[in-house]
Structure formats: structure tokens, C-alpha cells
Amino acid sequence: MPSFSHSRIDSYETCRLRYKYAYIDRIKVEVEDTVETFLGSRAHEALEKLYRDKKYEKLMSVEELLAYFNERWKEEWKDSIIIVNKDYTQENYRKMGERYLKDYYERYTPFDHGKILGLETKNQMSLDEEATYRFHIRIDRLMDMGEGLYEVHDYKTSSSLPNQEDLDNDRQLAMYSLWVRSQFKDFKKVRLVWHFLAFDKEMDSFRTEEQLENLKAEILSKIKEIESTKEYPAHVSRLCDWCLYKEICPEWKHLTQLEEKPENEYLKDPGLKLVDEYVETKKKLDEHKMEAEEKLEKLKQALIVFCEKEKVEVVFGTENKISVKEQEYIKLPGKNTKEREELIEALKQIDRLDEVSELDIHALLRIIKDEEWDDSQLDVLRRFEAREKSYRLSISKK
Numbered sequence: 519m520p521s522f523s524h525s526r527i528d529s530y531e532t533c534r535l536r537y538k539y540a541y542i543d544r545i546k547v548e549v550e551d552t553v554e555t556f557l558g559s560r561a562h563e564a565l566e567k568l569y570r571d572k573k574y575e576k577l578m579s580v581e582e583l584l585a586y587f588n589e590r591w592k593e594e595w596k597d598s599i600i601i602v603n604k605d606y607t608q609e610n611y612r613k614m615g616e617r618y619l620k621d622y623y624e625r626y627t628p629f630d631h632g633k634i635l636g637l638e639t640k641n642q643m644s645l646d647e648e649a650t651y652r653f654h655i656r657i658d659r660l661m662d663m664g665e666g667l668y669e670v671h672d673y674k675t676s677s678s679l680p681n682q683e684d685l686d687n688d689r690q691l692a693m694y695s696l697w698v699r700s701q702f703k704d705f706k707k708v709r710l711v712w713h714f715l716a717f718d719k720e721m722d723s724f725r726t727e728e729q730l731e732n733l734k735a736e737i738l739s740k741i742k743e744i745e746s747t748k749e750y751p752a753h754v755s756r757l758c759d760w761c762l763y764k765e766i767c768p769e770w771k772h773l774t775q776l777e778e779k780p781e782n783e784y785l786k787d788p789g790l791k792l793v794d795e796y797v798e799t800k801k802k803l804d805e806h807k808m809e810a811e812e813k814l815e816k817l818k819q820a821l822i823v824f825c826e827k828e829k830v831e832v833v834f835g836t837e838n839k840i841s842v843k844e845q846e847y848i849k850l851p852g853k854n855t856k857e858r859e860e861l862i863e864a865l866k867q868i869d870r871l872d873e874v875s876e877l878d879i880h881a882l883l884r885i886i887k888d889e890e891w892d893d894s895q896l897d898v899l900r901r902f903e904a905r906e907k908s909y910r911l912s913i914s915k916k
């Protein structure tokens with residue numbers, strides 16, 4: 519029975535190749551974590567311990583909370599953990615974690631608002647009547663606030679703060695609230711609560727029953743799309759820096775190999791040499807092309823002057839001849855101009871706009887050229903025309 523989690527669907531949506539590596543090929547990578555996810559895990563653990571103790575009527579002091587966080591940090595830290603931003607060390611991240619927890623503690627102590635129903639819960643919810651598809655429910659903290667109000671709390675350690683619209687469209691907690699609805703008979707309302715620890719900020723959102731049913735259908739259809747897909751293209755984005763598969767991803771593999779080489783070998787890399795040579799050659803080609811185009815334009819102008827002076831229309835070379843024909847064409851005001859607006863208004867007034875289907879310039883040009891309308895109407899149209907000259911040069915054998 520296929521079961522899906524929020525992070526699995528999110529992974530598919532952000533990069534299908536990453537999804538394939540993680541959920542289809544199930545590739546194990548040597549790199550275990552990024553420092554951001556490591557910090558998130560340690561902060562979650564510390565808050566879980568704080569509330570678990572609270573359930574047993576034991577209130578941790580802020581010093582005990584920080585000591586627990588630091589102890590777990592020391593126990594779990596591995597040098598294989600990736601720190602993307604080289605300006606900062608693991609110590610900077612550890613201290614950030616301490617600050618998050620200290621701020622949280624001060625804001626919510628003595629933590630006696632509502633009854634704790636679950637901490638880091640692990641459940642599943644079926645998405646269809648046949649229970650073919652299941653969805654993982656992982657709630658950081660589930661609270662009973664009394665009178666049928668339940669709260670789903672989520673801790674975030676991300677360094678950016680979403681706006682309210684993002685939260686009102688968030689799928690993860692909304693799906694969890696669907697599950698909460700199905701669990702409690704006295705259920706009346708679910709409040710979705712996010713704690714953005716880096717900002718010491720609490721934000722919330724609610725969903726209607728209709729919104730949740732629509733969301734369930736949307737998730738089910740997304741899962742079916744995931745199951746039927748055969749294509750797993752890479753999607754390069756800033757998230758690649760945090761992707762655990764970056765080293766094997768074809769979009770980045772060569773760069774990773776280059777970065778591992780010492781500087782003297784780095785420059786001898788055949789791939790690097792090919793790219794440099796290709797770019798250099800392309801640059802030269804573009805320069806030549808530009809020069810040739812400029813020269814061609816000058817020759818064109820010179821030929822036009824020659825024809826006008828000599829009163830000829832065809833000029834002969836050794837093996838070719840060039841005919842220089844003067845053409846007159848009609849121009850009407852271009853899009854997004856004041857004149858264009860005026861033209862539309864004028865056409866409306868003479869009841870002819872429908873005929874040129876929302877101002878079809880080609881249709882109007884044809885009407886002017888073939889004089890399809892009566893004179894007074896053509897006069898209206900002609901107020902907007904401008905006549906310009908151009909030259910067409912064609913090369914052919916003698």
C-alpha cells in the first residue's frame with residue numbers, strides 16, 4: 519500500500535531527479551545531513567523533551583533545556599555534516615540553536631496552556647475510501663485547548679519568514695488537521711500554529727472543511743501523477759546547495775570532481791579545457807558575425823546610394839547580380855502606444871472594430887491596401903498610417 523509524506527511530495531515537486539534518487543533508487547549517500555537540518559532536529563528534540571517532562575509534571579529550567587540541547591549536539595555531530603555557508607562554523611549554528619530555545623522558553627514559560635495530546639506523533643491517514651493511498655502524519659505537538667478546539671504546533675528553524683498567504687496555503691499542517699478532525703468526537707476547530715524559532719514568532723491559520731476536502735483530492739491527484747510519471751528531469755535551483763545527492767547529480771557532478779582536485783590538476787581537467795576553448799571560439803565567432811553584419815549593412819547602404827545615383831535597379835558583380843528594389847509599406851501604430859489606443863477608439867466609433875478582430879493589424883493593412891472600406895472610413899484609418907521606405911536585397915546567379 520503506497521504511503522506518502524509531505525516531504526516526499528515536496529521532493530517530487532522541487533526536483534524529480536532528487537525524488538528518484540531518494541524514493542525510487544533509494545540511494546544512500548555518505549553525507550548525512552546539512553547543518554540546517556541538524557540544527558532543526560536538535561531543536562525539535564529539545565522541545566520534545568521540554569514538553570514530555572511537562573507531561574510528567576516536571577518543568578525543565580532554561581539551563582537544563584540548553585544543557586540537553588548541547589549534550590545532544592555533541593553526541594550527534596559528525597564532520598560529514600555539510601555547512602553550505604562557509605562564513606559560519608558549527609559553533610555559530612549551535613549558538614543560534616541556543617538562542618532559539620532561550621527565546622522560546624521565555625515566551626511560553628510555564629507551558630501550561632492546553633493539554634498535551636501528542637509529541638512527535640507518528641500516524642497514517644488513508645486518502646481514499648479503499649485505503650489504497652496513505653499519508654504520514656507527523657505532528658510536532660498536538661494540543662487539546664478545550665471546548666472542541668485542537669492545535670497542531672510545528673517548529674521551524676528556517677532562516678526566512680513566510681507571509682500569511684503562504685501559511686494559508688500550506689499543505690503539510692492542513693493535512694494534519696484533516697487527521698485531527700477524524701480522531702476526536704468533540705472536534706469543532708483546528709488551529710494550525712507555526713513557531714518560527716529564528717524570529718521568536720508565532721503564526722497561525724485555519725481551514726474550512728471544504729478547503730480540506732479539496733486539499734485531500736489535490737494530494738490524491740498529485741500522488742497519482744507521481745506514480746504514473748516516467749520522466750525524472752533535474753531541476754536546478756538554489757535548493758541544490760542543500761541537496762544530499764549533489765555529488766552524484768549530473769548537473770553538478772563535474773563541478774564536485776573539479777573541486778576535489780588540487781589547483782595544478784584542476785586546470786588540466788579535459789572537461790574544463792573543452793568548455794574554456796568552446797566559449798573562447800564562440801566569442802570569436804560572435805565578434806566576427808557582428809563585424810560581418812556591420813560590414814554588410816554598410817555595403818547595403820552603399821548599393822542603395824549607387825542605384826539612386828546611377829538610376830539603376832540591378833547591379834552586376836563578377837558572378838552575381840543584386841537587384842535593389844524600393845518598396846513602400848504602410849505602418850500603423852504599434853502595441854501599447856497612445857496612438858494605438860486612439861486607433862481602437864476611432865474604429866469603435868465607425869463600428870468597424872469587430873471586423874478586424876480586436877485590432878488585427880494585418881487585416882487593417884489589407885483593408886488600406888485593397889481599399890476595402892468606403893472612403894470616409896478609410897480616411898479615419900489613414901489618419902493613423904505612416905509610410906516608410908525599406909530596401910530588400912536579393913542575391914542570385916547571373
Ligand code: SF4
Binds near residue numbers: 758763770
Ligand atoms: S542537486 Fe539539484 S538538480 Fe541535482 S538532484 Fe539535487 S536538487 Fe535536483
